[in-house]
Amino acid sequence: MNSYNTDSKGRAICPSFLDKMSCQLGHTKAFLFDMDGVLFDSMKNHAEAWVRAMKENGLTMSREDVYMNEGRTGAGTIDIFAKEQWGREATDEEKEHIYKVKSEIFNTLPHVEQISGSAELLQYVKTLGMQRVIVTGSGQKSLLERLENNFPGIFTPQLMVTAFDVKHGKPHPEPYLMGLEKAGVEAKDAIVVENAPLGINSAKAAGIFTVAINTGPLDDAILYDAGADIVFPDHECFLKTLAKMSCN
Numbered sequence: 001m002n003s004y005n006t007d008s009k010g011r012a013i014c015p016s017f018l019d020k021m022s023c024q025l026g027h028t029k030a031f032l033f034d035m036d037g038v039l040f041d042s043m044k045n046h047a048e049a050w051v052r053a054m055k056e057n058g059l060t061m062s063r064e065d066v067y068m069n070e071g072r073t074g075a076g077t078i079d080i081f082a083k084e085q086w087g088r089e090a091t092d093e094e095k096e097h098i099y100k101v102k103s104e105i106f107n108t109l110p111h112v113e114q115i116s117g118s119a120e121l122l123q124y125v126k127t128l129g130m131q132r133v134i135v136t137g138s139g140q141k142s143l144l145e146r147l148e149n150n151f152p153g154i155f156t157p158q159l160m161v162t163a164f165d166v167k168h169g170k171p172h173p174e175p176y177l178m179g180l181e182k183a184g185v186e187a188k189d190a191i192v193v194e195n196a197p198l199g200i201n202s203a204k205a206a207g208i209f210t211v212a213i214n215t216g217p218l219d220d221a222i223l224y225d226a227g228a229d230i231v232f233p234d235h236e237c238f239l240k241t242l243a244k245m246s247c248n
């Protein structure tokens, strides 16, 4: 674990980013959480499943491609690679088939653990009296169904936006705009917690203050370039900062 207020390379986080977060926290009513890479340590399995499912269906997708496209809906991801490599969009049947293969492979992979510190972070946000909303591009039912088991009493089905709810996935703002609407709060009164560049794009396009927790292999600079207001190396560091600010 990194020390308090340092990024994932151990460098101090810019004090002005911390000031901005402190100001934001003062009027925040809801936290909108991404799921993969924020609550579940599932990205390694998603990467493996995507690479294999695409290959079985004649498309090439690298593990890095998976991290760079994290947050898109399955259909949106397949379309990008089909257009690039087949010169056309995938048909609905092709998209359905490839995503089914991807989900089946995913379900054969080692059990996905919750990310260290995620339960404590969620519990603390609940203690602060903030609403908790899930905003995920995932349609992976095996994970969605685990939310209540892993994080009891934190989320309700009414405050969830998944791949089944939106027309446009991340990086489009629709998922986070829908999250705000479900929570009944304005963009200025919410904080998003994300780990992926496209998720950050989506949240910022919706006008929301965005905290990134860098739980994957990408450099912090990619997350800042995507628009993150502040990047933390892990949940423990974010929680310590949050706790300190809430007490001030």
Ligand code: MG
Pocket: 034, 035, 036, 037, 038, 070, 071, 194, 195, 196, 199
């Ligand atoms: Mg994510």
